[in-house]
Amino acid sequence: MNIKEIISSGMLELYVMGLASQQEIREVEAWAKQYPEIAAEINAIASGLESYAQAHAIAPDASVKEKILAKIKDETVKPFTRDNGDVETAKVYSISPAWKYAAAASIILLVGSLIFNYTWYKKYDTANKDLQLAQTELQQQKELAQSMDTAMQVMGDMNARTVAAKSIDSTVNMEARIYWMTNTSEVYIDPSNLPKAPAGKQYEFWAIVDGAPVNGGIIAEVNGKKVRLQKMKSFGKAQAFAISLEDAGPAKTKPDKVMAAGNI
Amino acid sequence: MVLLLQSRDQQAFSYLYDNYAEALNGIIYRIVENRELAEDILQEAFVKIWNNFSNYDTAKGRLFTWMLNIARNLTIDTLRSKGYKKQAKISSDENSVSNFTDDSNVAERFDAMGIKKQLVNLKPEQRNIIDLAYFNGYTQDEISKEMGIPLGTVKTRMRAAIIELRKMLEYS
Numbered sequence: 001m002n003i004k005e006i007i008s009s010g011m012l013e014l015y016v017m018g019l020a021s022q023q024e025i026r027e028v029e030a031w032a033k034q035y036p037e038i039a040a041e042i043n044a045i046a047s048g049l050e051s052y053a054q055a056h057a058i059a060p061d062a063s064v065k066e067k068i069l070a071k072i073k074d075e076t077v078k079p080f081t082r083d084n085g086d087v088e089t090a091k092v093y094s095i096s097p098a099w100k101y102a103a104a105a106s107i108i109l110l111v112g113s114l115i116f117n118y119t120w121y122k123k124y125d126t127a128n129k130d131l132q133l134a135q136t137e138l139q140q141q142k143e144l145a146q147s148m149d150t151a152m153q154v155m156g157d158m159n160a161r162t163v164a165a166k167s168i169d170s171t172v173n174m175e176a177r178i179y180w181m182t183n184t185s186e187v188y189i190d191p192s193n194l195p196k197a198p199a200g201k202q203y204e205f206w207a208i209v210d211g212a213p214v215n216g217g218i219i220a221e222v223n224g225k226k227v228r229l230q231k232m233k234s235f236g237k238a239q240a241f242a243i244s245l246e247d248a249g250p251a252k253t254k255p256d257k258v259m260a261a262g263n264i
Numbered sequence: 265m266v267l268l269l270q271s272r273d274q275q276a277f278s279y280l281y282d283n284y285a286e287a288l289n290g291i292i293y294r295i296v297e298n299r300e301l302a303e304d305i306l307q308e309a310f311v312k313i314w315n316n317f318s319n320y321d322t323a324k325g326r327l328f329t330w331m332l333n334i335a336r337n338l339t340i341d342t343l344r345s346k347g348y349k350k351q352a353k354i355s356s357d358e359n360s361v362s363n364f365t366d367d368s369n370v371a372e373r374f375d376a377m378g379i380k381k382q383l384v385n386l387k388p389e390q391r392n393i394i395d396l397a398y399f400n401g402y403t404q405d406e407i408s409k410e411m412g413i414p415l416g417t418v419k420t421r422m423r424a425a426i427i428e429l430r431k432m433l434e435y436s
Binding site for chain 2: 013
């Protein structure tokens with residue numbers, strides 16, 4: 001087709017109207033590039049229609065402009081590269097509104113579920129920690145109750161003979177009560193009135209049997225607190241009980257420094 | 265102007281709005297025939313124009329044509345999504361065409377814009393074909409059915425109508 005034929009074909013009008021097919025659009029755009037006359041004709045058609053549209057203009061409410069400006073100000077300015085020939089512009093794929101809504105909905109659901117999960121995990125975590133704490137506490141209480149129970153039994157036993165091991169040095173205020181069960185030979189000690197052992201030292205328990213000291217075990221200390229009413233080694237016979245301060249380590253065979261003693 | 269807009273200059277955008285909002289609003293209104301809905305769509309259309317400005321290519325045609333396409337497609341999409349029937353629109357379009365001819369306000373506005381009143385004197389069938397295609401976004405096929413003319417005639421009728429329109433503009 002020559003230029004005249006193209007112009008009189010009516011195709012340019014359809015193109016400007018937006019009625020041309022994809023194939024026709026490509027053709028027209030190629031012609032417009034090739035022939036300035038065609039480009040001018042397209043421009044004239046568009047300009048004519050534009051005036052026609054202007055003739056039908058209806059002023060929108062003034063608030064519309066404000067709303068639009070507010071909307072575009074809201075959005076963060078995206079980095080932008082202008083297509084100046086040597087920069088390739090990215091292809092824009094249009095997505096149908098239904099999918100957009102579906103995508104938006106799924107993102108909202110995802111975010112919602114993440115928040116939900118996080119909140120519930122936090123709650124679960126706190127509850128779990130609380131539970132562990134409560135269990136530890138319960139265990140401690142149980143142990144305490146048990147030891148008190150034992151203490152009550154020992155102290156209340158008719159066969160228990162109480163021996164008070166008093167401080168050798170009268171200026172030091174220390175005492176330990178020893179319960180010796182005459183029927184079973186079991187020995188219990190209540191070390192709660194002994195001062196805290198210095199660092200690297202420990203208290204050991206002795207029975208004086210026929211004039212010689214026999215080790216009755218190390219007096220346990222837990223976190224700086226002496227465990228109340230501990231069971232020591234059993235003695236069938238003894239004349240006295242004593243408590244010594246020793247270097248930390250395994251039980252000694254001979255007491256180094258006797259701190260308290262009591263005759264039976 | 266286009267460069268300013270492509271660098272997302274809000275002042276240029278404001279200028280763009282002042283120049284084209286009324287014309288676009290008029291077109292949207294002619295399709296939806298509801299002032300509030302038209303303004304909602306107009307608002308959406310301008311936001312879309314702003315966001316998509318990087319896609320506008322001066323080589324491919326006039327800015328207004330590009331904007332009009334965005335506004336018109338958005339309007340038609342909105343109507344379709346709202347379940348409007350095209351059929352209902354057609355009859356009212358015809359009414360509005362005849363109303364329009366009698367509307368002296370519109371004629372006055374033409375004067376104000378320097379466009380001769382003769383513009384309104386396009387033959388009804390010529391106005392109709394332009395309106396259907398340009399304002400309502402009808403396809404050739406739909407125009408052919410709507411106006412009861414063969415598909416081949418749509419093209420020639422369209423051309424004749426636009427030539428007439430251009431002549432009137434030249435005289436003005």
